[in-house]
Amino acid sequence: MNEMRPIRAKSGTNQEGASAHNRRVMIDALRVNGQLSRADLARATALTKQAVSNIIEDLERDGLVASLAAVRKGRGQPSTPYRLVPEGAFAIGLQIDRHMTRTIAVDLVGAVLARGEANLPAGGPERGTETILWLIDKTRRELAEVAPQSKDRLVGLGVAMPGPFGIDTDPADPWMMALWQRFPLSETLAIGTGLDVRLQNDSAAAATAEKLVGAAHGLDQAICIYVGYGIGAGLILDGELYRGANGNAGEIGMILSRPENGTEDQRAPLEHRASIASLCKILDRDPADPELYRHLDDFAAASDARIAAWITEAAYELRRAVQILETIFDPQTIVLCGGMPPGLARLLIDAIHPLLPSIAERRTRSAPRLQLGFTDPWAVAIGAAAEPISRTFDPSFSAILKTRSVGSG
Amino acid sequence: MNEMRPIRAKSGTNQEGASAHNRRVMIDALRVNGQLSRADLARATALTKQAVSNIIEDLERDGLVASLAAVRKGRGQPSTPYRLVPEGAFAIGLQIDRHMTRTIAVDLVGAVLARGEANLPAGGPERGTETILWLIDKTRRELAEVAPQSKDRLVGLGVAMPGPFGIDTDPADPWMMALWQRFPLSETLAIGTGLDVRLQNDSAAAATAEKLVGAAHGLDQAICIYVGYGIGAGLILDGELYRGANGNAGEIGMILSRPENGTEDQRAPLEHRASIASLCKILDRDPADPELYRHLDDFAAASDARIAAWITEAAYELRRAVQILETIFDPQTIVLCGGMPPGLARLLIDAIHPLLPSIAERRTRSAPRLQLGFTDPWAVAIGAAAEPISRTFDPSFSAILKTRSVGSG
């Protein structure tokens, strides 16, 4: 009789939401600008001096900000600048990448305080989570040694692994990522660690790292292309990471760059030509080889012909990807990052130049069209750790809104 | 001495911002769900019954919502549903498209109440604005006849014209769009009409129309591909139109789909193969011909061989564009719209199928991967008119924040 169609509506907000937003705005402003006085903050955020004063007092009591020595800068009472207190918050990051897993602990300003690494046992998520929980625990204990305050100030666990999620990926893949992608990982880890857990794909994590402490720091419109075992893009739009309807936005590895001509190999998606997986295939190397990173560095330094061939192919694809992303997003910059040695990354980004013409070619640019970001194999793990910091302290639309009684996903 | 670097920070908010947001949320909920009781609204927005009651009372007094007859739906007191009042607000839209200009007047629910059309005189913006101001005035008077309340309830003027903006476009283009794109149009029209003016490109306007009253109604993640004289995409991300760093996001016409192989013609951007401009070239027709629309319809009905050739080429490009957009955005749906006869649009969308494989191929889909939107030549003008409505009444992050003293652009 009554069809009981669910009502679709956005969430409302109240003073609490506004207040939470204002605190985030203060922290964000201090993060981006280094140090600011209360008066600076009032001007920059359009709030009154008094409101800022109250909020800063609060944040100081909470141990998130601290004052510096007063500075005289002209007429009037000297101002007292404030800065973020690194020990104000901590977070753990977890990266799952086929055969191995890494953990990282960071503080409020993104400094790395502990790290751990382990091989994942064969047998998929059920057995893997044991290893993971052990590794997380080890990292937490390590962190507690360096920073005893961390016990009460851990804001969450960020998890990064290759996407896409919720899709029927190749069931024959040897790393059983499909199994991982279907496994209720967040829930299991939330129970196992008692922490707030959120999952993102590895390129989103890389972008989160670039935003917090890397090339995209302080930028509101940036695209991070992440070249790892696969390839993906982390989309920072209006200052927030964009997830898409199903959390799979930015999975550009699946783009069919030449869908209807050429050999079957050429018809394959972008990922088959611009990724470490494809490089390993050319080099006939096992991607699981723990020495791979060093080997790639050697190959790159030795100007190996196969490396050069891969670079040509990958650069061709990336050049087009850059042009497409610039055209679609009109970003302030594009950051190329990835889990490869800096030497190799340098060769790759050089080979991508000169860039194709696009609307990004404008006279007044403050950031380069394409720049190199993190090429640390730990970058994704750092980004995973940065996610809870960002989720907890960065201003965002969703942070203002009242939360629904029962979560939807 | 003091380098005086500008402080970068996001804006704070206060009760006023929260309240404004809540009112917008109510209006949005009523727009999407048709009619809702106060209790429904309270549940859907996570606000208290009391808060909703106060807000609805306000909105009713402001003439934006009205109650309907009470309905019994089970145990308990019958509920009183509320609906939007179409006469609650009005807006004017202006489309500038090379040789001509169109105006539209809409009400709060997006119904068209008046329209006007005129040819633009040669001579560029200086002379053109005279015609435009005259046309807007004519439309306002027409609107006032149909809806006298409109005089006090006009919320703004939305302007749509081809992008990209701020780029040195081809100076030889015969329509002098480059001149228009550099002309301070918003300022001139704001002074000339006394209205709040905002400018967007035509594909963004088409997307705004689809969001308010079209295929993207109530969707938070949707991409609208607009095929007009050129081609572009309007990006609806998290319920808001995405503009990019310089307002040029979605200008996909500039994508070099085959940048390095083939003839010079094949190397040309997407726009040269999938646009009405390219179709006119094939048909050897003047794009400025006022009868073009009817002719295209005839050609399509007659299965003209040149039309078929264009459709094959355009469909090839669009098939790839759809796959790229799906892969990058992971949207709920993609809407194909454009200023062409429905028959032709139907042929085109059919030719695009079957779609290329992508992450959008998931078992549970509520909306089709690709669907047909407005194919009315007035769609962009309607979207232009919808923009002030959306700007004034849709929930958005920026609407919550306090405004800075002096705008930035």
Next chain:
DNA sequence: GAAATAAGTCAAGACAATTGACTTAATAAG
């Protein structure tokens, strides 16, 4: 007819920002 359920109101309370006057501490001008 009584109990249960749901919509909606009333009145008091809480909270976070605003307002405007005030204090403090520096430089600039005479």
Next chain:
DNA sequence: CTTATTAAGTCAATTGTCTTGACTTATTTC
């Protein structure tokens, strides 16, 4: 050296909007 000016920051009262919890009203179910 004194006074005016400027700017940072505080104090105390006010404001506006949402929340809370009790209450009223209207309907169905038992």
